[in-house]
Amino acid sequence: MHIALRPIYTIAKKELSDNVRNKWIVAMVAIFLTLTIASSFMAGRGQVGEMGATVGALMSISSMLVPVISIMLGYGAISGEVESGALSVVLSYPVRRVEILLGKYLGLGAVICISILVGFGVSGLIIALTTGTAQWGAYIAFILLTMLLGMLYLSLSMCFSSVLKRRVTSLAAGVLVFFLGLILGMIMMGAWMATGGSLEAIMTGDTSGIPDWFWFEVFVSPQDGNGAAAMLAFGTTEFLGFDMALPPWITLGTLALAQLIWTIVPLALACFFFQRRDI
Amino acid sequence: MANDPPIVIETRNLTKRFKDVDAVNSLNLKIRKGEIYGFLGPNGAGKSTTIKMIMGLIHPTAGAAFVNGRRVSGGAADIRNAIGFLPERISFYNNLTPVQTLSFFCELRRADKCVVPSLIEDVGLSEAANRKVGTFSKGMTQLLGVAQAMIGNPSVFILDEPMGGLDAMWVKMVRDKLKTLNEQGATIIFSSHILSEVQSLCHRVAIVDRGRLVAEDTIENISSGLHLRPRLSIRSPGLKGKVPDWVRKVEGVEDAEADGDTLLITCAGDARLSVMTALQKGGLVVKDFRTVEPSLEEAFVKLLSDEEAA
Numbered sequence: 076m077h078i079a080l081r082p083i084y085t086i087a088k089k090e091l092s093d094n095v096r097n098k099w100i101v102a103m104v105a106i107f108l109t110l111t112i113a114s115s116f117m118a119g120r121g122q123v124g125e126m127g128a129t130v131g132a133l134m135s136i137s138s139m140l141v142p143v144i145s146i147m148l149g150y151g152a153i154s155g156e157v158e159s160g161a162l163s164v165v166l167s168y169p170v171r172r173v174e175i176l177l178g179k180y181l182g183l184g185a186v187i188c189i190s191i192l193v194g195f196g197v198s199g200l201i202i203a204l205t206t207g208t209a210q211w212g213a214y215i216a217f218i219l220l221t222m223l224l225g226m227l228y229l230s231l232s233m234c235f236s237s238v239l240k241r242r243v244t245s246l247a248a249g250v251l252v253f254f255l256g257l258i259l260g261m262i263m264m265g266a267w268m269a270t271g272g273s274l275e276a277i278m279t280g281d282t283s284g285i286p287d288w289f290w291f292e293v294f295v296s297p298q299d300g301n302g303a304a305a306m307l308a309f310g311t312t313e314f315l316g317f318d319m320a321l322p323p324w325i326t327l328g329t330l331a332l333a334q335l336i337w338t339i340v341p342l343a344l345a346c347f348f349f350q351r352r353d354i
Numbered sequence: 355m356a357n358d359p360p361i362v363i364e365t366r367n368l369t370k371r372f373k374d375v376d377a378v379n380s381l382n383l384k385i386r387k388g389e390i391y392g393f394l395g396p397n398g399a400g401k402s403t404t405i406k407m408i409m410g411l412i413h414p415t416a417g418a419a420f421v422n423g424r425r426v427s428g429g430a431a432d433i434r435n436a437i438g439f440l441p442e443r444i445s446f447y448n449n450l451t452p453v454q455t456l457s458f459f460c461e462l463r464r465a466d467k468c469v470v471p472s473l474i475e476d477v478g479l480s481e482a483a484n485r486k487v488g489t490f491s492k493g494m495t496q497l498l499g500v501a502q503a504m505i506g507n508p509s510v511f512i513l514d515e516p517m518g519g520l521d522a523m524w525v526k527m528v529r530d531k532l533k534t535l536n537e538q539g540a541t542i543i544f545s546s547h548i549l550s551e552v553q554s555l556c557h558r559v560a561i562v563d564r565g566r567l568v569a570e571d572t573i574e575n576i577s578s579g580l581h582l583r584p585r586l587s588i589r590s591p592g593l594k595g596k597v598p599d600w601v602r603k604v605e606g607v608e609d610a611e612a613d614g615d616t617l618l619i620t621c622a623g624d625a626r627l628s629v630m631t632a633l634q635k636g637g638l639v640v641k642d643f644r645t646v647e648p649s650l651e652e653a654f655v656k657l658l659s660d661e662e663a664a
Contacts, residue, residue, distance in 0.1 A: 085462055086462075093447075093449060160441065160443055161445050163409075163411055164441060164446065164499070166411055167409050167434060167437065167441070168434060169431045169432050169435045169462070170431055170462055171428065171429065171431045174431075351413065353413060
């Protein structure tokens with residue numbers, strides 16, 4: 076399939092400048108910056124905390140906030156513009172649908188990535204200057220993983236936006252998948268308890284009895300997978316609120332791969348459905 | 355014929371089925387270079403669906419549309435380079451100004467952005483050039499839509515209800531614009547359900563109803579094919595909407611109708627004088643009279659009712 080770069084760039088630029096104009100991007104940078112500094116103070120008990128501890132505190136919030144922001148940005152991208160009629164005009168120009176979709180994805184993705192990079196980057200710099208730079212590599216990995224989480228949920232919400240007729244249903248589908256990812260850990264934990272798992276074993280840090288299918292959860296729930304990857308990057312072992320060692324086959328590499336698949340497959344599906352859609 | 359201008363837009367057995375409704379049913383149209391082509395039909399006849407299939411917005415259930423001989427499909431985006439399009443009920447991005455809107459579309463068409471101010475002036479939106487489109491009235495948005503369609507000087511214009519929602523003054527502006535563009539060589543296809551818009555403008559018209567082509571020809575040919583004839587319009591004060599019985603019995607009168615104080619007589623062209631004389635002899639007060647050419651409105655109503663009967 077032939078794809079032209081010019082229209083992708085034009086559409087991406089429009090999406091990005093829309094979000095610069097309406098100050099969304101500024102608000103997001105401010106939120107990320109405040110959150111990181113607040114987490115750092117929380118982790119450091121009133122003083123600037125270390126990077127690893129900061130990320131531990133930050134992650135529980137950012138792993139919810141970033142998907143929500145992505146869903147908000149992406150849910151109306153196609154269905155909203157079909158509903159308003161604006162897309163009919165754009166599609167009457169010499170632009171392919173794939174180019175429109177990719178342009179929107181990259182433009183909105185840039186909004187997410189820039190705000191994460193600036194928000195987390197500046198606060199990371201502040202922390203590094205106060206507490207030292209020992210964990211800077213892991214912190215960069217955390218920033219990259221957060222961006223990936225943002226791109227992942229953007230891909231999911233744009234997929235729903237391409238498939239579903241209405242703006243409202245696209246939003247609902249995005250929110251539903253977000254909550255499924257959020258509670259999957261609990262469901263799996265419940266399933267394990269029901270099949271003979273023991274809470275006490277986990278509390279005491281004995282993870283030998285946990286079956287492999289339980290751990291598969293981190294490849295299914297994007298939030299948990301992302302969190303587990305950040306943990307591995309920092310070398311901590313807290314997971315789902317418990318201290319547990321991950322089995323050896325769960326590595327930063329396999330987790331990142333799963334997250335990439337979660338990003339690429341919905342985007343490919345979005346292209347597929349958008350091509351076939353009647354506008 | 356060998357010397358006919360080339361076909362610019364063609365549909366072959368174009369069909370679109372929505373669930374159990376045939377919105378467009380085996381439509382075959384041929385539009386030639388340099389024509390102003392009216393696409394007519396009542397609301398819900400399938401006009402917009404057909405136009406959307408030509409633009410590649412909707413995928414046909416069967417058949418295909420062709421632009422300059424190339425089949426409309428997802429990959430063939432460049433065929434739309436030649437087309438300026440105005441969709442029905444156009445909408446833009448509410449957060450952009452007309453200048454930003456047209457600049458964005460210039461980029462998509464790879465046209466020079468320096469045409470933007472003149473396009474805006476052309477449609478009379480200069481004063482609103484830096485206002486957000488979201489604050490525009492329906493008519494202003496429509497005018498911006500007309501400006502948008504002219505970006506890059508396309509050779510074909512496809513306009514879905516271009517005069518819908520516009521004031522009389524702007525309707526005239528759009529009509530004049532279409533005429534000018536056509537004189538400069540552009541092919542123009544536009545849809546309408548208001549026949550008076552079309553009558554004086556179009557070289558040829560297609561009439562569709564419930565997804566089917568009812569007629570495709572010049573307005574004169576459609577009228578004569580239907581045996582619609584010029585009528586005598588006689589102003590006779592005191593008529594009050596009633597046709598006196600004896601009028602119908604006058605030799606040569608084929609039909610008579612009264613509209614207020616106006617009497618409308620259908621008769622053969624060479625019988626007009628004898629009919630007029632007979633009417634006056636019979637005692638009809640004639641204040642004024644003229645002949646009325648058959649209107650497209652009549653052709654339309656007759657065609658659709660014939661179709662219904664068939």
